[in-house]
Amino acid sequence: MISHKKLQQLINFKPHEGQQRIIDCQSRDIAIAAGRRFGKSIICAYIALRTFFEGLNDIKKGKRDSIKIWIIAPSYELTQKVFEYIARWMLLIDKENARFLSYRPFPQIKISEGVWIQGKSTENPAGLLGEEIDLNIIDEAPRISRLIYEQYLFPTTSVRRGRTIFIGSPFGQNWFYQKFNQLKETGGAFHFTSKDNPYLPQEEWERAKKLLPEQVFKQEYEASFLPDAAAVFRGIDAIVYDGCLKDSQLNHNYILGIDLGKHQDFTVLTIIDTFNNNAVYWDRFKEIDYTFQKERIKATARRYNNARCIIDSTSVGEPIREDLERDGLFVDDFQFTKKSKKELVEKLSIFIEQKLIWIPPIDELTDELKSFGYHLTDSGNVIYQAPQGLHDDCVMSLALAVWGLFGKAIPQTPLQAQLKGQNKKIDNYI
DSSP: OOOHHHHHHHHTOOOOHHHHHHHHOOOSEEEEEEOTTSOHHHHHHHHHHHHHHHHHHHHHTTSOSOEEEEEEESSHHHHHHHHHHHHHHHHHHOGGGGGGEEOSSSOEEEEETTEEEEEEESSSGGGGTTOOOSEEEETTGGGSOHHHIIIIIGGGGTTTTOEEEEEEOOOSSSHHHHHHHHHHTTTOEEEEOGGGSTTSOHHHHHHHHHHSOHHHHHHHTSOOOOTTTTOSSOOOGGGBOTTOOOOOOTTOOEEEEEEOOSSSSOEEEEEEETTTTEEEEEEEEOSOOHHHHHHHHHHHHHHTTSOEEEEEOTTTHHHHHHHHHHTTOOEEEEOOOHHHHHHHHHHHHHHHHTTOOBBOOOHHHHHHHHHOEEEEOTTSOEEEEOOTTOOOHHHHHHHHHHHTOOOOOOSOOHHHHHHHTHHHHHHHHO
């Protein structure tokens, strides 16, 4: 069997002290909470490559007949952060390994039916069913829902007693935080700041500290598990109400928020009862022709006393809005621009934080709200968005419904107040 020293020489990789601690860990499962640019992806790629060669060696000795490794992330694009290291190293070891490398229908290094490393996305969790895996590397673990891990990923390592490595920068105190604390008991939990990478320039650390809001810096660079993260929507659990979902009531007025999708994205319908601001109806679907989508929207609106519809009329939404109006629905269009999306999201954040709306306990909805965030551009502008590879359809549908509500609200949440000063900080630093 090839030694660590020999393998690292072949691929020209020298782990730093923190990475070596992870390599030496004997815990079956490992959780790595680390800041940006610590080197999470490369160390997991190395462990995957080492595990793969160990499996190949066991196959040659007749000890086993397969070795299966998954690299899992919220999207196929994100799996490539780890996968690309492995692919480059395989080519460094032997250029002939190129014949085993492919990217369709997903990234993989496949030597035979039971001997492979594959990149898998959680966007279609049904594709994670039925396999027995020797090593799962779950990248951006904090951005993956607990439901997907527990129902689809956890069972895959049971038969082979495989390992799982969870990696990511913290995102609040969600299931990844709980898993991290659980693995402390076995010595499988590792916490590193970005500065624990000795190759990170000190000026990069200082620049991030000056430019970023305090919460963002603590989370992304110090890898702190903050109670509410740097998320846009705070206090989500406090507005979840089991009794939300109800059929239409006589003399009640309703608002239907419609976020359209077809293939990649979902169409989401959210109805709010203006009598009590409860989200009384929720539906989510995709891969349905627009003709049938319009029929579903019309039936839903009419069921709820001819609800006022607020629809994303950007792109394909405009002709659909016109068709719905011609069929007698009361429709307001909402054109998405950087400015209008910012106003839409900020109104929703205020209504959530001040408990002016109530939502049903639907995992897809609450997960999207909790993961929805922002990033700060170099010019100091705030851009609201879902993390890369995740959806925001549920958020936008709810936000469109809330857009039609009235209610008292202070003009800024604490997060927005914190962001307001960022332009000045950047100008002073530059």
